[in-house]
Amino acid sequence: MAKKWVVQDRYGGAIYLTDERWNHIIDPYHHPEMEGYLDHLRETIRTGKRQQEHLDPHKYRYFKEFDDLVGDNNYIVAIVKFKLEVDEKGNAIENNFVVTAYQKYMKLRR
Numbered sequence: 001m002a003k004k005w006v007v008q009d010r011y012g013g014a015i016y017l018t019d020e021r022w023n024h025i026i027d028p029y030h031h032p033e034m035e036g037y038l039d040h041l042r043e044t045i046r047t048g049k050r051q052q053e054h055l056d057p058h059k060y061r062y063f064k065e066f067d068d069l070v071g072d073n074n075y076i077v078a079i080v081k082f083k084l085e086v087d088e089k090g091n092a093i094e095n096n097f098v099v100t101a102y103q104k105y106m107k108l109r110r
Contacts, residue, residue, distance in 0.1 A: 009048075011050070033071075034076075044063065049064070060080045062078040064076055077102055080097065
């Protein structure tokens with residue numbers, strides 16, 4: 001799979017987005033509002049906050065506020081799967097990738 005980009009998050013993890021996942025995200029049946037927001041997605045992964053998913057501890061939800069999104073949306077949310085794979089020498093290798101991303105309105109908690 002061709003990688004569109006690899007970025008390091010604020011917690012030190014390397015995370016990548018593939019062309020296949022990006023095409024899935026911007027598909028008209030999924031999250032077409034994300035078209036044109038690839039740089040916002042990268043910034044969300046790079047500097048956004050994250051929360052571990054309760055039902056799947058290998059998934060994390062990254063989110064970051066923006067003021068130039070579609071409609072009333074004010075956050076980009078990205079779901080990232082964290083995996084470890086073992087290479088031929090028995091070394092553990094990170095395999096962390098974006099599963100999906102979307103825009104959402106979220107009320108600010110202060």
